[in-house]
Amino acid sequence: MMVDATGFSAEEWTLWRAYRSAHGQLNRALDRQLQRDSGISQADFGVLAAIFEARDGHLRVGQLAEVLAWEKSRVSHQVTRMESRGLLQRRDCDADGRGSWIELTADGRRAFLGALRGHAAELRRLFVDLLSPAERTVLLDTSERVLEELNPALCESEKAGVPAPIDETAA
C-alpha cells in the first residue's frame, strides 16, 4: 500500500473524497427538489419539522439549536429569514423575559406538510433505498462514533430520547 508524506494511503484519500462528495451532492439534490416543489430549503424543512414535532407547538431558540445541533446564532438568523417569509413567528416567552417562543404560522405548517411526502420520496430514492440493512447499520454506527468523538458530552444525553416519527394526522 502506497503511503505519502501525510501517512494517508491512496485508498484513504479516495474514501474521504467519495464520502464528502456523496454527501455534498446528495444535499444539493435534496435542496433542489425541496426548492423546486415546495419553495423551501433543507434548513427550512429541519426547523419546520422540529417545531411541528414539539409538544406545545413552540420551541425556544436554544432548544431549536440543541435539536438541530446548530449554533444559536445560526438558528437566530434562520428564524429571522423564515419569519420574514411568513413561515414562523416569534412570541414572547411567558416564563423567561430574555427569550421568545418560535412557532409555526398557518403558512409554515402548510409548507411543511406540503413538502413532507416529496422530500421523503426523494430521500428514499437517492439514499435510503440504495442501502442494505447491514449498510444502514454501519452508517448509523459510524456516524454516531464520529459524533461521539466530536462531542462526548452531547451524545451521552441524546441516548435517552429518540424523536418519534412524524405523524401527519396530528395536523
Place this chain on the structure above:
Amino acid sequence: MMVDATGFSAEEWTLWRAYRSAHGQLNRALDRQLQRDSGISQADFGVLAAIFEARDGHLRVGQLAEVLAWEKSRVSHQVTRMESRGLLQRRDCDADGRGSWIELTADGRRAFLGALRGHAAELRRLFVDLLSPAERTVLLDTSERVLEELNPALCESEKAGVPAPIDETAA
C-alpha cells in the same frame, strides 16, 4: 416497525439525521482546525491540492470544477477570493483565448504544504481512525452508489483515473 405518513420508520429518520449531523459537525471541526493552524478553509485546501497535483502546475476553471465536483461559478468565486488573498493567480491560457490557467503562488504552495500534515492528522483522529477496514469498505461503496445514482455519466468516466497520493517531496 413503526411507519408514519411518509413511509419512513423511526430508524430511517434516525439514520438520516445521524449521517447528516456527523458529516456536518465533522466538516465544521476540520474547518476550524485548518483555519486555526493554517488560515485556510477546506474549500481553499481542496483547490490548492487539486492544482498542486496537476501535472503542469495549472488547471482551467472547468477542470477544477470537474475534479472538485463543483459548479463552475463556485470555482470562479472561490478563485477570485483566493487570488485576492495571494494564494493563486490567473494567467492567460495559450491555447484558448476564452479561458485562463489557475496556478499557485509561492504563498499558495507554502500554505498547502504547511496545512497538509495537520489536516491529515485531524482527519485521521476524527474520521479515518474511527473506522474498521470493513466499515471503510461500506462507506466507500455506499458513497459511490449514491454518486452513481445522482450522476451516472460522471461516475463512469471517473473509474478510469484515481488520483495519486500527495508526494510532498515534489515541492
Place this chain on the structure above:
DNA sequence: CAAGATTGACGTGTCAATCTTA
C-alpha cells in the same frame, strides 16, 4: 456576572444572466 438571544461582518454556495471568444 451568567445565560438567552440578536446583530454585523464576512466567507461560502447557487442560480440566472451576461460577456467573450471558438
Place this chain on the structure above:
DNA sequence: TAAGATTGACACGTCAATCTTG
C-alpha cells in the same frame, strides 16, 4: 450559436461583539 468563464443577487453559516434579563 456553443462553450468557457465571470458577475450580481441572494440564501446560508460562523465568529465575535453586543444587548437584555436572571
